Amino acid sequence: MYQDDSPLFVISVAAELAGMHPQTLRQYDRLGLVSPSRARGRGRRYSARDIAQLREVQRLSQEDGVNLAGIKRILDLENQVLALGQRVEDLETEIALVRQQARRIFAAGMAGDIVATPMGRRPESQRSTALVVWRPDRSR
Incomplete structure (x- = not known):
């Protein structure tokens, strides 16, 4: 079984899975909207998570009418929220440890x-x- 972050798909397969043209994926990579892993020959390798993010970019663009700069900002903020959520979990664990030690x-x-x-x-x-x-x- 693979993980969501495992780089599995070459650009042509990723484009087909996301319902986009490969050139669109290259543009999104240049803009930093979706950043796939790189193979040894520098070829892009997309994960299942990357495919899901490509679909989200497409949905925001086509259904919600958000421009690419707005999409980048939305994705950056979502990533920041995820990182802050992880930090909160880490701090809660640390607090629990301190409380345990204080006893x-x-x-x-x-x-x-x-x-x-x-x-x-x-x-x-x-x-x-x-x-x-x-x-x-x-x-x-």
């Missing part, structure tokens, strides 16, 4: 070792001799 305290045993342990519990190995040396600031 721990650090204790030092008689041997000088430092152990992270859940709040409200002393380290198992040195239950009676452990000393709490740091707690996270809960005011934030």
Whole structure:
């Protein structure tokens, strides 16, 4: 099975799949609307995602009457939204990790070792001799 981003199609096949002339695909590549991968001989290789984007460009142009500059701006903004959405997911994961770590305290045993342990519990190995040396600031 292939991925959506796998470069599979030469320009003639991609043009047929998208319902366009190959020269139109070349123009869209020059304008940066759809940027296919390149083979070793510098030939364009289009992915399933590229084909879908070509169809979207055609729809915006023909059905909605958007010019190519407007289409480029729309695609750039959509890509920016996707990137920001991924950044939000990354930050949410990071926040969850920080919150998880904030629920721990650090204790030092008689041997000088430092152990992270859940709040409200002393380290198992040195239950009676452990000393709490740091707690996270809960005011934030």
